[in-house]
Amino acid sequence: MKTITKSFLAGMAVAASAFVFAGEAAAQESSFGPADAKYTYYWISNKANLPLFVQYDYVGMKRIADELGVKVVVAGPTDFDVPGFIAAVDQVCAQKPSGVSVVGGWDPSLTEPVKRCIEQGVPTVVDDGDLPDSGRLAYIGTNWTQVGVSQAKKLMELLPKGGKIGMMSIINAGNMREAVAGFQAYVKANGGDKFQIVANEDDNGDAQKAAQVTAALLAAHPDIAGIAGFDSESGAGIVTALREAGKNPGDIKVTAMEQTPDFFKTAKDGWVDGIVVQNRELFIYYAVKLLHDFNTNTLKSAGLAAAQGGRPIPDTVDTGVLLVTKDNVEKVLSALNVK
Numbered sequence: 061m062k063t064i065t066k067s068f069l070a071g072m073a074v075a076a077s078a079f080v081f082a083g084e085a086a087a088q089e090s091s092f093g094p095a096d097a098k099y100t101y102y103w104i105s106n107k108a109n110l111p112l113f114v115q116y117d118y119v120g121m122k123r124i125a126d127e128l129g130v131k132v133v134v135a136g137p138t139d140f141d142v143p144g145f146i147a148a149v150d151q152v153c154a155q156k157p158s159g160v161s162v163v164g165g166w167d168p169s170l171t172e173p174v175k176r177c178i179e180q181g182v183p184t185v186v187d188d189g190d191l192p193d194s195g196r197l198a199y200i201g202t203n204w205t206q207v208g209v210s211q212a213k214k215l216m217e218l219l220p221k222g223g224k225i226g227m228m229s230i231i232n233a234g235n236m237r238e239a240v241a242g243f244q245a246y247v248k249a250n251g252g253d254k255f256q257i258v259a260n261e262d263d264n265g266d267a268q269k270a271a272q273v274t275a276a277l278l279a280a281h282p283d284i285a286g287i288a289g290f291d292s293e294s295g296a297g298i299v300t301a302l303r304e305a306g307k308n309p310g311d312i313k314v315t316a317m318e319q320t321p322d323f324f325k326t327a328k329d330g331w332v333d334g335i336v337v338q339n340r341e342l343f344i345y346y347a348v349k350l351l352h353d354f355n356t357n358t359l360k361s362a363g364l365a366a367a368q369g370g371r372p373i374p375d376t377v378d379t380g381v382l383l384v385t386k387d388n389v390e391k392v393l394s395a396l397n398v399k
Contacts, residue, residue: 090118090134093125099355100131101348102152103187105163106145107265108136111320112292116340123341124348130158132348140265142167153177153184159351161344164196165189165204165235183354183366187343189235190376197354200347200377202338204235207290208242210383211315214334215286216247218313222254223285226277228270228298230291231262239290258284263294270297271304278305286313295319299331318384321396327389337382346377 103121105113118134125132135152137144149162150173160177164170164186174194177184183197190199215225227243229236240260247255258281263270270293277284278301289295295316302312309330318324318337326332350373353359354366357373364370384392 091131092118092122092133093131094129095131097125097129097131099128099158099352100133101159101161101351102133102135102157103161103163103344103347104145104148104152105134105136106142106166107138107140108134109138110265110292112318112340115320117344120341120343120345121348124345128348128352130348130352132344133157136163142169146170146173149173150176153180153182156180156182158355159183159185159348161185161187161200161347161351162191162196163188164191164194164199165201165233166230167232168234170194183351185347185350187347188338188340189233189238191234197371198347198350198373198375198377200350201343201379202235202381203378204238205242206381207317207336207338208239208244209246210336210381211239211288211290211334212243212246212250214315214383214385215288215313216251216255218333219255219285222251222256224256224258224281224283225286225288226259226261226274226281226284227257227288227290228259228261228263228273228294229289230265231260233265233291236290243288243290263289263291263297265291265293267293267296267300270294271300272297274298274301275305278302284312286315289314289316292317292319295326295332295335296323299326302331321393321398324384324389324392324396324398327384327386328393330386333385335384337384339379339381342377342379346379350374350377 121132136148165188171191171194174184178195185198186196188201261273263273287298289298298314314332315334316332318335327335354373359372361370366372
C-alpha cells in the first residue's frame with residue numbers, strides 16, 4: 061500500500077484530504093453533488109485528470125449530480141497506470157457505493173475487476189470502451205469502429221489518388237483497437253489498391269510521444285500522404301511534428317480525435333482535416349442516470365426486479381460522433397468561445 065493525497069483539479073471547488081491507495085501512480089479524487097447525498101456513484105479511470113476528461117466528462121458529472129441530487133466521485137491514477145487503475149476499481153467497489161462507471165477502453169484486463177464489482181453486488185457500467193465479457197450492466201459511449209470509419213472516409217476523400225497512411229493510438233487500449241480495425245477494414249474494402257497503411261504506432265496517449273512517433277514516420281516515409289490519430293493527444297503531437305519538420309498546412313492530410321477547445325483551431329488553420337468529437341459530456345451523464353435508474357426505477361424484466369436479475373436499463377447507449385472540419389469549425393469555435 062502507498063499513502064498519497066487526494067487533490068482536486070484546477071477550477072474544481074472540491075475539498076481535498078489524505079487517503080490510502082494501491083498503485084504506483086499518484087491518484088486523485090474529486091466529487092460533485094451534495095456531500096450528504098443518499099446515493100454515491102463513482103467514475104474510475106486511468107489518467108483521471110486528462111485535459112479531455114476535465115473539459116468534457118467532468119461537465120457531465122456535475123450536470124447529472126445536480127439534476128439527481130446524488131454525489132458523483134472521480135477516482136483513479138493520474139498517470140498511465142493500468143495496475144493502479146485496477147487497484148482503484150477494487151478499492152472503490154469494496155466500499156459498496158451505489159454504483160460505479162469504469163472507463164473500459166484503456167485495457168481488456170479491466171474485465172476482471174468489473175466482474176469482481178458485479179460479484180460484490182455493486183451495480184457497474186462501462187463507458188468509453190466496452191468490456192463485453194465483464195457482465196457490466198450497460199455500455200455508454202462511442203462506437204469506436206465508427207470512429208475508425210469516420211477517419212478513414214475523410215482521409216480517402218482527401219486523397220483520391222491514394223497514398224501511404226500512418227496510424228497512431230494507445231495501442232493496447234481496447235477501444236482504439238476497435239477504431240484501428242474499423243479504419244483498416246474500411247480502407248481495405250473501399251480503397252482498392254490505392255492506399256498502403258505503413259504504420260500502426262503506439263503514442264501512449266502522450267502528445268510529446270505522438271510528436272516523436274510522427275517525426276519517425278516522416279523520416280521513414282518521406283512520401284507519406286496521411287496520418288490518423290485515435291487518442292486525444294495524438295493530434296496535438298502530429299501537428300507539432302509537422303510544424304517542426306517545416307511542413308505547410310495540408311501537405312499531409314491529418315485526422316484526429318478532439319482534445320481541448322483550442323485544438324479546434326488546427327482545423328481552421330488547415331493542419332487537421334477532420335476532428336472526431338465523441339459527445340463526451342453524455343458518457344458519465346447517462347452512466348450515472350442508468351445506474352440510478354437501476355437502483356430506483358422499479359421497472360421489471362419478465363416480472364423480475366433488478367435485485368432478482370432483471371435488467372431495467374438499456375444494454376447499450378451509443379452517444380454518437382460529430383466530425384469537425386473546415387466547413388463547420390467556425391461554428392464550433394464560436395460556440396466554445398475560442399478566440
